[in-house]
Amino acid sequence: MVLEKLGDSLKGTLSKIAKAVFVDEKLINELIKDIQKALLQSDVNVKMVFDLTKEIKERALKEETPAGMTKKEWIIKIVYEELVKFLGEKESTIEVKKKPTKIMLVGLFGNGKTTTAGKLAKFYQKRGFKVALMGTDIWRPAAFDQLNQLGKQIKVDVFGDPELKDSVKIYKKFEDKLKKYDLVIIDTAGRDALSKDLVDELNKLNKAIKADENLLVIGADVGQAAEKQAKTFHESCKITGVIITKLDGTAKGGGALIACSVTGAKVKFIGVGEKVNDFEVFKPENFVGRLLGMGDLEALLEKAKEAITEEEAKDLGKKLLKGEFNLIDLYEQMKAVKKMGPLSKVMEMIPGMGQLKMPKEMLHTQEGKLEKWRNIMDSMTKEELEDPDIITSTRVERIAKGAGVSVSEVRELLKQYKQSKKMIKMMKGGKGMEKMMKKMGKGMQGMKFK
Numbered sequence: 001m002v003l004e005k006l007g008d009s010l011k012g013t014l015s016k017i018a019k020a021v022f023v024d025e026k027l028i029n030e031l032i033k034d035i036q037k038a039l040l041q042s043d044v045n046v047k048m049v050f051d052l053t054k055e056i057k058e059r060a061l062k063e064e065t066p067a068g069m070t071k072k073e074w075i076i077k078i079v080y081e082e083l084v085k086f087l088g089e090k091e092s093t094i095e096v097k098k099k100p101t102k103i104m105l106v107g108l109f110g111n112g113k114t115t116t117a118g119k120l121a122k123f124y125q126k127r128g129f130k131v132a133l134m135g136t137d138i139w140r141p142a143a144f145d146q147l148n149q150l151g152k153q154i155k156v157d158v159f160g161d162p163e164l165k166d167s168v169k170i171y172k173k174f175e176d177k178l179k180k181y182d183l184v185i186i187d188t189a190g191r192d193a194l195s196k197d198l199v200d201e202l203n204k205l206n207k208a209i210k211a212d213e214n215l216l217v218i219g220a221d222v223g224q225a226a227e228k229q230a231k232t233f234h235e236s237c238k239i240t241g242v243i244i245t246k247l248d249g250t251a252k253g254g255g256a257l258i259a260c261s262v263t264g265a266k267v268k269f270i271g272v273g274e275k276v277n278d279f280e281v282f283k284p285e286n287f288v289g290r291l292l293g294m295g296d297l298e299a300l301l302e303k304a305k306e307a308i309t310e311e312e313a314k315d316l317g318k319k320l321l322k323g324e325f326n327l328i329d330l331y332e333q334m335k336a337v338k339k340m341g342p343l344s345k346v347m348e349m350i351p352g353m354g355q356l357k358m359p360k361e362m363l364h365t366q367e368g369k370l371e372k373w374r375n376i377m378d379s380m381t382k383e384e385l386e387d388p389d390i391i392t393s394t395r396v397e398r399i400a401k402g403a404g405v406s407v408s409e410v411r412e413l414l415k416q417y418k419q420s421k422k423m424i425k426m427m428k429g430g431k432g433m434e435k436m437m438k439k440m441g442k443g444m445q446g447m448k449f450k
């Protein structure tokens with residue numbers, strides 16, 4: 001997988017959102033920090049990281065969640081949209097319209113021009129075009145051999161003349177022959193820097209070839225330095241697009257991709273391996289979708305929907321307000337709380353409740369306890385469930401036997417019930433309850449799990 005590390009961190013960040021109980025400013029701030037960390041580790045320029053995350057934060061806090069979407073889904077969508085925007089939004093393709101369409105590949109030493117020439121040739125050949133490769137690298141002795149071998153491998157004609165020590169002359173020599181091809185891909189020589197010498201040579205070639213596309217080939221391992229390279233090549237050699245190679249082998253790829261996109265030079269293709277087929281059209285939407293593991297996230301959000309619904313929360317709230325509270329309600333309440341996450345977190349949201357001492361058992365609804373409670377309640381009569389105060393010691397023994405649990409476990413449930421009832425009475429006395437319900441309602445809306 002390309003940019004595995006960046007993808008993993010971003011996925012981890014977003015699944016935190018999907019799993020969270022409440023989406024609030026604190027969570028959004030955490031999200032922003034996580035995204036910043038992930039992008040900086042991928043060598044994205046600091047200013048860009050801050051621009052991007054500022055936008056995400058502003059939208060997440062200010063924009064209203066569209067109808068039919070949960071807040072969580074909306075935030076994940078914002079992250080996705082902003083990343084896509086940063087990567088240049090729409091894909092930018094090359095159409096082979098006139099014959100021959102000419103693509104010239106330029107770039108510094110070892111960035112993958114020759115390899116990419118082969119990949120591009122294969123890409124268009126597969127789409128039914130008649131493709132030719134041309135080598136104009138007069139600097140590296142083995143350059144023409146390398147291209148020839150590639151041509152043989154993919155069965156594409158290769159033109160070039162290692163004897164001629166002038167790249168323009170090489171092109172001119174074969175210009176006529178190239179006319180019968182739909183697409184001609186021209187490989188050029190690299191340098192270790194964008195020297196005046198290289199600029200002169202490329203400009204000379206440009207004038208002679210008048211290529212339809214001048215594509216700059218940059219290895220992703222240069223990270224954010226890609227911006228400077230793209231800019232200088234863009235200004236001095238009129239490049240029409242960028243191909244980022246080696247995205248498979250570096251943690252800095254995010255930096256290179258984003259850096260290029262902001263120069264205005266569109267990334268058109270990406271190289272994702274050494275083989276001829278390790279090559280893709282760069283589609284920001286698909287790319288970000290894959291990076292964020294959209295498929296996995298959807299599954300995660302689906303799970304989040306299983307949590308408590310707004311209706312359920314309201315029903316429970318109404319009952320509590322009326323002071324009606326029996327064992328069944330306790331069971332429902334515990335179930336709801338379990339769905340929402342730790343009760344302590346719920347309590348933090350209610351004014352004045354943070355300081356309230358809660359029964360320990362209530363704060364830690366253990367897995368399995370609900371199951372047991374349901375069994376115990378199954379052994380109770382309707383009368384007992386509605387008015388647990390009538391349950392005497394002999395009744396406790398009978399219930400325990402029926403449920404296959406110990407007497408102390410039945411007593412524990414009853415104790416829990418009494419404590420909860422007491423607490424509810426206490427809250428009913430003050431204004432706390434109303435506030436709590438309002439706040440709960442708000443929180444629930446934020447979670448709106450359909």
Ligand SMILES: Nc1nc2c(ncn2[C@@H]2O[C@H](COP(=O)(O)OP(=O)(O)OP(=O)(O)O)[C@@H](O)[C@H]2O)c(=O)[nH]1
Nearest residue numbers: 109110111112113114115190245246271272273274
């Ligand atoms: N992993 C990986 N390696 C790549 C990719 N593209 C190119 N390479 C490797 O990078 C090295 C340099 O590739 P070349 O195509 O020779 O680079 P070049 O730009 O033509 O180099 P010069 O002609 O010397 O300027 C080779 O070992 C390629 O196999 C890619 O997408 N992924």
Ligand SMILES: [Mg+2]
Nearest residue numbers: 113114137143
């Ligand atoms: Mg080369």
